[in-house]
Amino acid sequence: MSIMSDPTTLDGMVRPAKRNDLEGLTPTHRAEQSGATEAVLVEPEAEDMVQLRARVARLEAQALPRPADQAAATMVSGRFRSTGAGTQLELRVDVDGPRPLMRISGDFFQTSGATTNYVGSFVVETLTAAVTEGLVKLTGRGRFSFPVLSSHVEVSIVRGTDVAHTPGEATVQFSTDGGSPSASYLCAFVSPHFRSVQLEQDSVTGTVPFVSYDTGSLAQPPSSPARVLSVPAAYAEAGIEVQIAGAPDVVPAGAAGADARWNDAELHNAMVNHFSLWRDVPRWQVWQLVASSYVEDGVRGIMFDAGGAFQRQGCAVFHDAIKGEDPASQRAQLRTYVHELGHAFNLLHSWQKDLAEPPQPLGPNGGLGDLSWMNYVQNFQPPPPAPGGTAAYWAAFPFQFTDSELVHLRHGFHRDVIMGGNPFGVGAAEVDVDLFDDPVVDNSGLALELRSNRTFRFGEPVVVEIKLATTDLRGRSTHGRLHPNDGFVTVAIRTPSGETRTYRPPLIRCADHEHRTVLDADRPAIYESAYVGYGKDGFYFQQPGQYQLRAQYNASDGSRVVSGIHRLTVRRPLTEADEDVAELMMSGDEQGTLFYLLGSRAESLESGNRALDQVLDQYAEHPLAVYPRMVKGFGVSRDFKDLTPGKELRIRHANTEESIGQLGKVVESSAGDEGVDNITLGQVMRRLARVEAKAGNPQRATQVMDEMVEIFDRKNLKPHVMRDIRSEAERTKEEITRR
Missing domain, CATH: 3.40.390.10 (Collagenase (Catalytic Domain))
Incomplete structure (x- = not known):
């Protein structure tokens, strides 16, 4: 049972000390703890602890020191839990059984009334063991999630005498490096699982x-x-x-x-x-x-x-x-x-x-x-x-x-x-662009490049183009997973204030099927468009100024290909309308989620949708209105599956008329040099064609694909890029005619 879901079974006798906890300690302890956080004994020892200590002392007299890895077959590993009132300890002992890691660790919890709160954790990564017929004693220096003076940990476990050799109770003693004890408590065996x-x-x-x-x-x-x-x-x-x-x-x-x-x-x-x-x-x-x-x-x-x-x-x-x-x-x-x-x-x-x-x-x-x-x-x-x-x-x-x-x-x-604890990959955002230093030797035959508009309006969704090219025209084979969602491309972002963060997408998808791409003279490069303006850490471009971006690609053979530093500038808002639109588009996580998901009719995102609707109602002619239109157009273009509280699947059908209207305006705004980037425009037009077909207009759907080729022809793109665009257009037409 989860310790968080059953607080009545948790108990203990130690907690991190605050200043008012120093009373009652010896002068030596007070001097050691001044200005520090410390695990201290806050209640007198119970009679069962006193008796157990006496038994442990007798068993210790027979103990012979051994390396920790010789503690195998002692059968003391598993999870232990303290009893009593106040602070509680979950102790994990890992010195025998399948694949022992020779560690002990634990978590502290504080009970107050009917609630239990997490306090901190520790782990001992290097152990010394002393083993007798009746006792296992494990000692070592702990690493804590909070500051302590008493970092020395000693765990004594009475070995089981029943047929199953279930471990007996464990005593845990904290002490300073000088040997002064501070906290001790008694833990009963709970489970062989950690x-x-x-x-x-x-x-x-x-x-x-x-x-x-x-x-x-x-x-x-x-x-x-x-x-x-x-x-x-x-x-x-x-x-x-x-x-x-x-x-x-x-x-x-x-x-x-x-x-x-x-x-x-x-x-x-x-x-x-x-x-x-x-x-x-x-x-x-x-x-x-x-x-x-x-x-x-x-x-x-x-x-x-x-x-x-x-x-x-x-x-x-x-x-x-x-x-x-x-x-x-x-x-x-x-x-x-x-x-x-x-x-x-x-x-x-x-x-x-x-x-x-x-x-x-x-x-x-x-x-x-x-x-x-x-x-x-x-x-x-x-x-x-x-x-x-x-x-x-x-x-x-x-x-x-x-x-x-x-x-x-x-x-x-x-x-x-624990689920719901620290975010996925917590700490990955605290990196430096220099993390992706140029390799000393690079024989990968691949080159990575980030590209985007050089300037963005304040509040404009930042979309970058990721290009992977071969530097060896004899050909290189690798996977074609360039979107950060797939986990093979990492983008570091340095803000104008000097902070460096890693873009972390809100959702982690595992596209782990074979996806090989050959880059050669006929197809020297592949491209991907990625919205990196919003992720698990919120909005990444919330202040005007110059940003530096650098990316790293993990190739199929293990090579790590690093891009050059790409610079872009977020301009300051020039008018009151600029400020209002930016506020509506970046005022909450719901708007960021909608941009990332390319629209959603989820009830949990209702306020975000209202904010984007307000942009279209009040600022329809603003240059940034193209993005809410795209989000709304995609969102209503697809049937939306919604699980009801009764676990029934409810389908909210697409609104093809609204979708065609919104996406058509996006195309109009982006056919020239303004609007969304080229890769996103191609995505919009392919979706528009499918929606036209869904609405019963297959002829108009094929016309949209022909228009897409014409628009990109006018943009003077490279021949191999145009070849891919024409191929995408033909595939979309075939898909439409099969329906």
């Missing part, structure tokens, strides 16, 4: 939720024993208990018609309104939706709850991309389910760990060589000449997390792991 989380899983009609996979069904490394793994079983091997919360609900999808695809806006709306266990606080509870498919092909899953104050409480897997009853499909489903839940625990992709807080060392070949649930199968690439790719991954994957991921899951500070 943490417990409740999983609520709903599924859409027509999907078949994954149950289990026998790892012996297909070839696997000899060191990995064959066993049947479900999602809870996979996490149990990592020391994490995943409890299925109640009976899974089935979401009817009959009203969805042919379009059973879920977009970001619909998933966002479902998360906010229909996770029955959801609370606007950190909790060991997570929701997973088994949906049909995503709007973009190849996306297997998404951790969509990556915005707002309380993140990482929901994710989705897309059945159509991973379905199948054969062993290979079942194996892929297991990996996808475990992978997406890993993001909810705040685990980053294998190649992104250096952007975490604190930064984690990358595994082999920049992380692409990790044999982990958090790597992409097709992108697995150990250092050459070892083979990479899907077959090599499955031949070597032991169905487990890496050691560094286990450290995070078992011993990460409470807020860094």
Whole structure:
């Protein structure tokens, strides 16, 4: 059971001291604690603690010091919890059992009335062990999430005498480096798991939720024993208990018609309104939706709850991309389910760990060589000449997390792991543009470039074009994932005030299918357009002045390709209308979310939609009105799926007439040198063509595609770019005629 959901079972005897806690301590302690925060004993020792201390002392007399790794087979690992009143401690001991990490850690909580609040955490990463027949004593210096003087930690655990060798009670003593004790308390054994989380899983009609996979069904490394793994079983091997919360609900999808695809806006709306266990606080509870498919092909899953104050409480897997009853499909489903839940625990992709807080060392070949649930199968690439790719991954994957991921899951500070705690990848924003230094040697044969307008109006959504080109016209093969949403491109932004932040998209999608692109003389470059004005940290361009941007691309072979520094300027508002429009477009997270999602009819974003409507009502001729028009045009162009409180799927159908009107005005405003950028304009026109077809105007739809080619012809784009535009136009026409 979650410690946050059952405060009556939590108790303890220590808490961080404030100045009024210094009374009653010895003069030595008062001198040590002056001006500091300290874990101190705030209540007299109970009789059971006194008796246990006497027993521990007798057992210690028989103890012989041993290295911590020789504590194996002592059977004392697991989770312990203090009893009593006041401050409570959850203690985790990790010195034996499967894959012991030789660490102890813990979290402090404070009870006041009927409430329990988190106080802080600690971890001891280097241990000394003394073992006897009846006692295990572990000592070491702790690292704390808050300042302390008594950083020395000593844990004494009475070894179990029952048949199952269940650990007995544990005493925990804090003391200063000089040996002066400060706090001690008694913890009872609770569970062999280091943490417990409740999983609520709903599924859409027509999907078949994954149950289990026998790892012996297909070839696997000899060191990995064959066993049947479900999602809870996979996490149990990592020391994490995943409890299925109640009976899974089935979401009817009959009203969805042919379009059973879920977009970001619909998933966002479902998360906010229909996770029955959801609370606007950190909790060991997570929701997973088994949906049909995503709007973009190849996306297997998404951790969509990556915005707002309380993140990482929901994710989705897309059945159509991973379905199948054969062993290979079942194996892929297991990996996808475990992978997406890993993001909810705040685990980053294998190649992104250096952007975490604190930064984690990358595994082999920049992380692409990790044999982990958090790597992409097709992108697995150990250092050459070892083979990479899907077959090599499955031949070597032991169905487990890496050691560094286990450290995070078992011993990460409470807020860094619990759902609704610290934001996903917290700390990744506090970087410097110099993080992406030019490599000393670059034989990648690739070049990355950021491009955009040189100046933006205040409040204008900042969109950058990301270009990946080959410098070797003999040809280079890599993946074509250039959008920051996919996790292979990271953009650093230095503001006019000198602060440097990393752009972090609100939603994390896992497009982990094979997506190879060959860049050569015929196609020397590929392009992507990315809105980087709003992300998980809010709006990034809120002050006038000059900004510096630099990007890094993680290639398929592990190469890290860095762009030059791109400079852009946000101009000051010149008129009162400029100020009003900027305020309406940037006054809240809801507007930023709408720009990111390209529109949504979610009730949770109603005030943001009202603000954009006000721009169109009062400032229709303002140059920035093109952006609310685009958002509104996209938003009403698609059917919107809404999960009701009764778990029924309600479809709000598209308003094709309004969409055609809004998107048509966007095209008019952008056909010349003003309006949206070229890549976005192409996206708008392809959507306009599909809406025309949906409205029963197939001839007009094909005309829109012809107009798109004509508009870009007049812009004098490069031949290979025009070739791609013509190809996109023909594909869209074929799609329209097939309907």
